[in-house]
Amino acid sequence: MSELNSEVVIDQCVSEIHLRSVDLNLLTVFDAVMQMQNITRAASFLGMSQPAVSNAVARLKLMFNDELFVRCGRGIQPTVRAKQLFGPMRQALQLVQNELPGAEFEPVTSERIFSVALCSPLDLRLGAAIINRVKEMAPQIHLKINSYITSNIDNQLRYQDVEFVIGYANFESTEFNNVVLFEDELTLVLAQKHPRIDANITQEQLLSEQHAVVSLEEFYSFSKPYYIKETMRRVITQQCTDLYSVLSIVSNTDMVAIVPAWLAQQQAEKLQLRCIPLPWIEEKATCYLSWHESAERDKGHQWLKSMLSQPETTE
Known part of the structure; x- marks a missing residue:
């Protein structure tokens, strides 16, 4: 056996010995505590006593040489190290669970x-x-x-x-x-009684109007991809919590909004809105x-x- 192969075998043996010294049941405790963010709820979920879970967490801290969880109000928060461990550890646990007898997921009978x-x-x-x-x-x-x-x-x-x-x-x-589910066409909506805009709106007119948008500070803002563009940054906006609020404001003011065409068409009669295509906006809402x-x-x-x-x- 070559010297290089000998070193590989030795490294593998050391790794196996180290793994055998680990109580793998601790990993299920870690998984539950990460999900519940609370020792008491994790204990209930696992069918264990609270002291037993607390003891397991203490052993986990020693194993990973990290606090893992810190107190926050009535619950706990994971440390950066715990967050790094959670994904790979959960994937490993799920891989094992999927191979156990009776682990097949049966949608017809599942009560999940x-x-x-x-x-x-x-x-x-x-x-x-x-x-x-x-x-x-x-x-x-x-x-x-x-x-x-x-x-x-x-x-x-x-x-x-x-x-x-x-x-x-x-x-x-x-x-x-x-994964992408679908892409929505976009349209401009405004009140039927809007005093300035007709079907022949120009891009310059669009930029001069005040727009109602979904709050650009939110991750899930529908409006954000369009209003952070250089060409749209000079637009004056009124930020709302969601697209329903946007449509409600537009229907009762001289403001305009860019929204999915299906939503505009669905609400047009109820809210007395007009829908105008915007051919120069090439993007779709994905x-x-x-x-x-x-x-x-x-x-x-x-x-x-x-x-x-x-x-x-x-x-």
Whole structure:
């Protein structure tokens, strides 16, 4: 055996000896505490006593030479090191769980609870179709649809409080994955009684009007991709919480807005709006289905991703 091969074998043996000295049950405790952000709730979830979970966390701190969790109010928060460990560790646990006997996910009999965040206004367009589709294929699964999206949505995905986000914003970090569901045409909306604008609006007229937009400070802002462009930065804007608020303001003022064409057409009669095409705006609003990489090996997660990606669910 060559000297190089001998060194490789020695390194492998040392690694195996080190792994045998680790209580792998601690990893399931780490996973639960990361998700629950609370020792008591993690203990209840695992069917363990609170002191037993606290002891396991103490052993984890020694194992990884890091505090892992720090107190925050009545709960705890993970350290940077804990966040780094969570994704790879959860993927490893899910890989093992998927290979255990009886680990197949059976949608017809499953009673699992899933949570999906639907950014406004997609809750109106897709909510009922998603619920009906899941109910048809998996009648005992409980699906929670959340249309109130906070700035903490990345952590909700990371710790799987939410399995998927469907929205117009794309997560930039490489730890998140996504697929494109569809692309929406854009249109200009204004009140029918608007005193200045007609179907022959020019780009200069568009820039001189005051615009209602979804708050540009929010990650999930529909308006942000269009109003951060150099050509649009001089536009005066009124920032709103969501596109429903945008349409309501436009219908009762001389302001205008750029919105998905399907939404404008849907609300035009009710809110007395006019819709005007904007041929010089080439972009379309892309709708993404997003999730965190740590959930990829979960067979239930894979099934729901397939369901949410089907055309009959999203059209």
